[in-house]
Amino acid sequence: MKNIIKTISIFMIALGAIFTPTIAGAHDADCPYCKLKLVQNTDAMDNEVVVKFGNKKIEYRCMFCVFADQHKFVGDVVVYAPSEKVGEPIIVKRTSGQWTAPAGTVFLNAFTSHQQCAGLSRAFTSRAAFDNYARRNNVSNPKPLTLAQFMQAVKEALAD
Amino acid sequence: MLTTMIVVTAVAVATTQQSSADRPATLPAWMRSQTARHIDYRRGSDNWAILGLxxxxxxxxxxxxGHAMAYEALATGHSASLETEVFxxxxxxxxxxxxxPVDExxxxxxxxxxxxxxxxxxxxxxTLHFQTIDVLMHPGWSDQRKDEEIEKLWKIYSAQPYALSGLPMNMEYxxxxxxxxxxxxxxxxxxALFWGYHWLQTVNYDMFYRVPRNTFASQYEVIGDRYHTTELYNTRREFMPMTAETSPRFAKRFPEIANSFDNLHMLHDNVNDILAAPGLSQGEKQREIELAIWRVLATTHIGETAGEGQPVSLHDHRYSMGMPGxxxxxxxxxxxxYMPGMGWMNMSECGHCSMSLSQNANAGATVTADGWTMAVRCALCARDMAxxxxxxxxxxxxxENPDQMLVLISDELGNWTSNIPTVVFLEYMDEHPSCNRWSKAFSSLDAFHAYLRERPEYAGAEPLTLEEWASRNGGExxxxxxxxxPSPYQRSREGQP
Incomplete structure (x- = not known):
């Protein structure tokens, strides 16, 4: 019985490994927008922001960089935004020009220098997760943003 | 906004340590000769083959x-208008x-x-630049003949006292x-214009080298667009484009020519910097330019060997593993x-999977995208990197055919078109150390099956059409x-969005 459970466990782990989407790319490219080094995932936190359209799969440093560069994406787009949960990205989509995010998604956009953008321009599955992240990382004056507010913030920053 | 966000700073590098041996007692006599000199353009059926594109x-x-207009402005005291009217x-x-061609x-x-x-x-x-291109674009010569003709061109070039060194030189120095x-x-x-010209003058060699002639126009549609929209106006580039960075296959096959082009382009940079330096008198500029020429002349490095030399010195001819060019x-x-845009690389390894690249010129692939060209080990690595x-x-x-290179061109969505309509791919996912065996392109179905007959371990693998192959992704x-x-180059103004 013990062996059967062990076998099933190994099988489930293997199955998980097979079906966990490998989103990130390989080579050490810079962020296409801010040109800083991409930040890799760690055991404790996902950082890789991946944009998928057509056969392209482009990695960015943060959510701000994605939206600042969105005019370069062709057609419908899927963004795998690292969330507070390792291995569970938030799927942000652009379909027929319209951006959508899952209900309850909260965005943080609190960086002053792109050196900090990977940690301070992110998405969260809930307000509670946002607050928890802001508290743990001592984010000063954290402001929870909806997708529309986040996009507006990017637009205003680019217009400055 | 984008252009102001990150601007490469003045490369405030520590001034290179120079010794007295870095300054000659006398310059070569030809540099002071007032005799009129004309450059001979070797006659041949390859002359002006460039006009075919x-x-x-x-x-x-x-x-x-562009070069000449900028230099004339600098030489005639119009540098104040260089960034405006002259630009x-x-x-x-x-x-x-x-x-x-216009007489400069x-x-x-x-x-x-x-x-x-x-x-x-x-x-x-x-002239060497143009004649090498002419040979590569010759409509009738085989690849073998082109290689021989380019070797002849290098000999003719090197025979003159004003030829630049074909040895790798230390760019930091x-x-x-x-x-x-x-x-x-x-x-x-x-x-940025200068570095844009130098990008075009180096990126073209891989576009033509051992590549079917009927792909030149479609490749230049992509390259030319990149040149006109981005490279000419790229004020964020950290260092001048290097030949091996934009044409690695050519640079590996003809390292001396690649090095001489890089040494030429560095001479351009030196001259630009000397002419722009505010503290130098006319006489000092003259003298510094002569020294800059002397430093990269072939005659200054007679008897020296590629791969050797005191680090970060005038006679440092070392090179990174796998790239003598x-x-x-x-x-x-x-x-x-460090390659701008790509980060740290080992030039002897695949840019995608880090496995050693084959020394066989007829193996693997290169990817040209976003201004760089990288050597990769297999078709999968090329596709996923793109x-x-x-x-x-x-x-x-x-x-499988050394005389039939596959040229694939993608649109912005990653949809590919091929110069070989019957192309099929093998992609039998296995461990990456053997990717060059299980990920390959074939010019026909027959060639695919012939390969599988020799490799029973891939029995049962289905040939992939271009569309099927393009939609796959192997992940990391x-x-x-x-x-x-970290990047060895300094940047500033990274604060603003």
């Missing part, structure tokens, strides 16, 4: 005009390129008279003088180098080794 030929002709004038030429002496008479030895060096090296960085700091827009860059060592890069891309891949190879070092 008119948009490219015209863009190349325009680079000469606009040059830009007009670049957008309306001439139909034939006519565009920059003051500069040419004052720095005639420099003009001699430039013209001779530019050559870009480490007190005046270094002056031009790119004071005149970033015109400097490129001198040491800032921060690089024998194992790794998929991870914004914009159009070109893959040049070996097939387990063999990929990340080199975690």
């Amino acid at each position: 008119e948009p490219f030929a015209r863009d190349m002709f325009a680079t000469g005009v 606009d004038r040059i830009n007009t030429v670049l957008k309306n390129p001439p139909l034939q 002496y006519a565009v920059s008479p003051t500069f040419s008279r004052r720095y005639f030895a420099l003009e001699q060096v430039f013209e001779w090296s530019h 050559l870009d480490g003088f007190e005046f270094s960085g002056e031009f790119r700091t004071r005149y970033p827009k015109v400097n 490129m001198g040491m860059m800032k921060g690089s060592d024998e194992e790794v180098m 998929a991870q890069t914004l914009g159009r891309a070109i893959i040049r891949s070996a097939t 190879p387990e063999t990929y080794k990340r080199i975690d070092r």
